Structures are given as structure tokens and as C-alpha cells.
Amino acid sequence: MQREQISVFDIFKIGIGPSSSHTLGPWRAAQQFVHSLQQQQELDHVVQVKILLYGSLAKTGKGHGTDIAILLGLDGHDPVTFAVDQLDGTVEHIKNAHRLNLGGKHEVSFHFDDDLIFLFSESLPYHPNAVTFQAFLSTGKAISETYYSIGGGFVVKEGADNSKHTEVDLPFPIDTANDLLHWCRKTGLKISEVVMENEQAWRPEIKTREGVLQIFRVIRECIYRGCHTTGYLPGGLNVARRAARLNRRLTGDRGYQNFTEWVDVVRQTGNGFQNILDWVSCFALAVNEENASFGRVVTAPTNGAAGVIPAVLMYYIAFCDGFDDDKIVQFVLTASEVGSIFKKGATISAAMGGCQAEIGVSSAMAAAALTECLGGSQRQVLMAAEIAMEHHLGLTCDPIGGLVQVPCIERNTMGAIKAITASQLALQTNPDNAKVSLDAVVKTMWQTALDMNSKYKETSDGGLAINIPISLPEC
Template sequence: MQSIRKIFKIGFGPSSSHTMGPGNAARIFKERNPKASSYIVELYGSLAATGKGHMTDVAIAEVLAPKSVEIVWIPEIELPFHPNGMILKSLSANKDILDTWTIYSIGGGDLADEKTKISVQSIYDKHSMKQILEWTHKTGKTFWEYVEETEGPEIFNYLAEVWSVMKAAIKHGIEEEGVLPGGLGLQRKASSYYVKAKGYNGSMMSRALLFAYALATSETNASGGRVVTAPTCGSCGVLPAVLYHLHTGHHNVSDKKIIRALATAGLIGNIVKENASVSGAEVGCQGEIGVACAMAAAAGAQLFGGTTSQIEYAAEMGLEHHLGLTCDPICGLVQVPCIERNAFAAVRALDSCSYAMLSDGKHLVSFDKVVRTMKETGHDLPSLYKETSHGGLAKNVEGED
């Protein structure tokens, strides 16, 4: 497994796979083609199907500016290796092709192809929850300590920056009002939910605040604001909402403990990314919202003093109960149903945490088995339910009279 920095990427929304990834690809291609006079970028499969809603063309054009770029949309063809394929071509002044590069945006802002994915260097010596749990039981240490031993204490400096960006996204989202960009006419809800939450007491107030925090980050993302992938842009509201709620509420969890919980959450996301996928175009929304819920549930269980077995159980439930979740964004925008899903997954994460904390940590279905099931389920899903906007809600809502 790679560094958890690869799970927590800081950047601009609305999509890690459709905005961050293609933008990064364009940046790399531009650097290796300093003599190019113009570019052609061909987008295939899911990148082409929902690219306009995700501002894929805008991200590419901004990076390649001031040189001109022609974007070619080919949604009906999927390149080998991954649904988010793209071919970049650099041209001379005479329109001769100087260089061609085929690359894939594999989720969470990462790029890979048949060669680069094989050559990725692993820094973790364990690659499954079973192996890591055995290590914790043998050493008496917990998940965040495994991250520290592997990546060094400097990882916490990066996670402190991650936490800072997460808090800023929530605060920004709570203050914003009006309609989100994209053409759906979707009103921002975070601000009003936050205000209404203050009028409640007890569990209703707690839940309303959790909704508000998740909505705030997701709306910041949907408007192209600065967020942290956790593990993707489309699911970036779940983990920050849970952590901010425990930080600012009556639990009053310190920044230091939050940052350690981020390390645990990152490790959970890393396990899934290593053994399955966090790409909606590859496995559906279960790989985004489902994994985000698992990460948040594990972080919450740690902050409530859970054992490593209880933390694993919380993560397992967070993912298990999102199995089969489709990715069918209306108009290809990271808005409907994405934003609401972040809010509901945040609540489900805390529910998973509470359920696990009431147990002794023993349960029938392991986290590793759920990850394997999620991968198989994702591969069995028809492509129209994997970030193409050709099925599900995208088809039925857009087709209304």
C-alpha cells in the first residue's frame, strides 16, 4: 500500500477522478511537451459520459493554457484497463503529432496505466485488515501507531494540514447561500440546516448539525471549492462531518486525537484502495460513499475509545451496508444524489460506531471479506450504474415530463 497521503489529497472539486485526475494528467503532459503548439485530448468511457458535468474539460483547458486544446468526447468506447481513459496528444505548429500518452484516472485523483500501476512502490508491509489486526494484537498498539511506524511522525504534519482544510471547507460551506452552479437549480442547504439545528435539543440537534457539516463540505466541493479527498471528492463530506461534530460538540475531542483518527481512517481507505477500488466509474458509489462511511466509522470508534476489533467492526459495517450502491449522478454533476448521500453516510458512520462500541468486537463478516465482496459486486454492476449518467436516477429524473 502507498502512503495515506494518496487517500487524502488536497485540491479543488467537484470530482477527484473527473477533475483532479485529468487536470494532473494534463499538467504532466504539458511538462514533458514544452515545444507543443496545441493539444488534442480524447476522453473515453465515463470520463466522456459525465465529463462536462464534472468540469473535466475546464480542468484540462486551464492547465494547458495558454495553448489551445481540442477536447474529443467518446463515451461509447472504453479503453482497456479502466473506464476513465484518456489519450493526450501534443501538436506542432504544423499540426504534426509530437507525442501521445494514454493514461487513466483511477479514482481519488490518482493516475495509472498497465505499467505505472505495477511499478507503484508500496511502503506498507501489510496489505489486509487481517494482517494489520494480527500486528495490533501482537504488539498491543493500534492502527494510527502502525501508520506512524510506517510513515514516520512527519505524516502527522500532513494530516494537520488535511484537518485544517477540512475545517475550512465546513466553515465556508455553512456561510454560503444561493444556487449551486451546474444548471440543476439546486439550493445550498448547509447554512439553513445549521441555523435550524440550533433550535433543537438533544439527539435531533446533534443529527441536524451532522447533516449541516456534511452538506457544507459537499456543497463546497460541488462549487469547485478546496476540499480533501476522503477517499474521493464526491464522498469528501462524510469523514470531516463526523470529525468536526466530535471536535466541536459536547465530546470536545482535541485536534491531536482528531489527527490520529485521520491516520486510522486513511489506513482503512488504503486497504480498500489496495484490494478493491475507490472509483465510482469502476465499482459504483459503494467505492466512494461506502468507503467514506467505513473510514468515518473507524475514526469515530477510535475516538470513543474502541479496541482495534471494535474499530474494525465499525469500518466493516460502514462498508457492508452500502454494498451495491450505484453511481448515477443527474446530469453528471456531483450534486444529486451525491450531496445528500454524504449527509446520510455521516449519520450511518456514527451509527456503525455506536453499534460496534456496544459489542465486544466479535462478528461474523470480516472487513476483508466485505472489501472482496464490494469489488466483486462493483464488477458485476452494469456500466450504466457506474458514473455514466445513463441509468438509475440520472435516467429517470432527466427523463421526466
């Protein structure tokens, strides 16, 4: 049986908000469907396309931009390169023209209200996030394919071999935290070094470094943009952006012109406990306000939890002397391995496991990365991840109005603070005295996910989503 082999670039993906499972995943599924039509040499014969959304994709799809992502994916646009400031205009053109340009190559008739269908009461058994594409051909035939967005931008096609990679010969195969610790003990390598050795099975080390630093460039641009953008978030909740206001209060009258100068100003504000708490919250708010506004973000490991790891990384950069390419690569590689272990042993999809699968996993990833970068042993790194997740177990996903805003944005601040606390606890603890292993927590998280009522799994059918009486005209 083929092992699931997950690269750092599977965990960290560049995309557009607000959701990796409901925006990025469906976008990728739409692209894959167009590619499938091309492979079957049927693209030029398509006269009409219909899209059926099931389960969580139907119930919270509009608030998460699922419909928008699918239109853009079918129309030949890529989430990594698409200009986010052109999103509204492009979607409105598709709707008003009643035309889709499949793959940017073949125009077909498309009527948004009739051809994109939200099946609110239907769900498919494999995964709650399901979408079926139907292409009707000029020959009278039809092609139907179903895709599942399983979290973090990962997509699987029904009935296909969904292995992400061609199987490679990894020097250190890892499925569990115990596997990872075994290889660290056997080789003496740090966790980040084990990860880098495995990444070389796919590409040269220099390419991995370049890719990770590109991930960081998107993260820093997102944070900086979010800390300097005011206004209200889209969707109808009228949530005011807070990061820019908080940044302005913290920086005072200190001037700067770019990200690097801004980091220097952040450092100048001091190392007081309250000040650092405010900055970590500001960093997390900035990312997730951008995410909620269809901005460009990095899945970490999801969009809904995209602010936790960047916030902790910025804490490391600004307050722990971590502004160095080698240290940033070390941080990202360590975080990615912990995310991979959770994906293999449990889930990173809120539709499967609630918010523990998103904020909880991202907090564990960030705690592990910070601990290694601050000099923790391999066992302390895994301990930090365990502590962070242990105190997110059972966290539900109950977005108000199906929007990735309340309580999602503030939860990123809490996940970041918990990650830093978990790291500090681990660094001050002898792992010999630990009572709970990371593998035990992964197993417990998955059991909790299976037991959790579906109304707490990104359906907006329970929790805060039904107890806050707010009218949402756009949703």
C-alpha cells in the same frame, strides 16, 4: 512483486471539486503530460494539443468539470494552490484567446470545441476513466500519451511503472484487515500508531503531523465556508444550498466570529438526538455543496464522498470533546488505513464500483476512526468499518445530469449517519460474536462491483439519472 504502498497523503489529498476521479485526476494527468513533454525536451516544439476523453470521463465529464480541470492542468495551474475564485475567468480566457500556455511556459494554439473531444461511445479496457493527450510538434512528429484516473485522484499512465512511491521498507506491511490486526496484536499498538510507524518510512513524524493538520485546516475551512454560503449550485439543476440555512436555524441568535467560536456555539445547541442529526447533516451538506461549486476540498477518499469523514470528525470535535490536535491526527490516520485496505482489495472509484466505492468506503473509514477515538479496541475498529460498508453494498452511482449533486450530496449525510451508527454498534458489541470480517466485506464489495451493470457506474446511463426529467442547458 512490489506491494502497493499507500500513505495517508495518498488517501487524503487537497484539491478542487467536484470530483476526484473526473476533476482532480484529469487535472493531475494534464500536469503529468506537460511534465513528460518537458522531460523529453519537446515542450518548446509543441504547436497544437488535442485531448480525447473516453468512457465515464466523456459521459459525465462536463458535469464533473473534467474539461475545465484539464485546461487548468495544461495551463500550469495546481489544484492545491489555484485560487478557486479565478476559475471561471481563467477558463474563459483560454477559450476566448484560443491559446494554452503549457506549463505556464509555452503558448500553443487551442480551440476548445475542436481540440477537446468527448468520445461518448468509446471506452478503453484498463479503466472507464481514460484520457489521451496528443501533442503535435513543429518537427512534424506527434506525441500521444494515455492516462487513467482510477479514483480518489490517483492517476496511472499507460505503459509506465505506475508505482506511487519508490518502494520503502515499511515496518508493518499491510494489504488486508487481517494483516493490520496481526501487527496490532503483535505490537499492542493502536491502528493509528501502526499507521504512524509506517508513515515514518517516508518522512519524520513531525512532518506527518504537520501534513495531517494541514489537511484538517482545509476541511474546517471548507465546512465553515459551506455553512455560511447561500445561493444555488452551478450546472443547471438549480439545486439550492441548504447548509447555511440549516446552520442559521440551529445557531439561532448566538453570535460568533470564527471557526473556534462557532464550534462553541454548536456545542451550546445541545446534545439532543435530533439536534445532533441535524448538525451531522449540516456538516456533510456544507462540504459537498462546496465541492459541487468547484470549491477547495479534501478527497476523503474521493471528492464525491468528501463530506462523510469531515461530518463525522466534526461530530467527534463538537459533541465528543475531540477538538485536540492529537485526537484529530489519530482520527485521520485510522481512517486512512481503512481506505487503503479498500483501495488495495477492491476500488475507491465509482466508475469501477458504483457509489459503494465512494460513500461506502468513506463511511467505513469514518466509522473506524470514530471507534478508535472513542476508545474501541482494534477489533471493534475493524468491526465498525465492516458494519458501515456492509450496509452500503450494491449502492449505485447515478448522478443526474452528470453533476455531483443529486443524489450525491444527500448521500454524504446518510453515509455520515451510518458511520456513527456503525461505530456505536461496534462499541457495544463483543467482536468475538461477529459473523462477518472486514476482509470478507472488501471481497464482497469487489465481487459486487464486477457484477454491477456499467450504467450504474458513474455514467448517468441508469437509475435516477434517467428517471428525473430535468433539462440541463449547461450539460
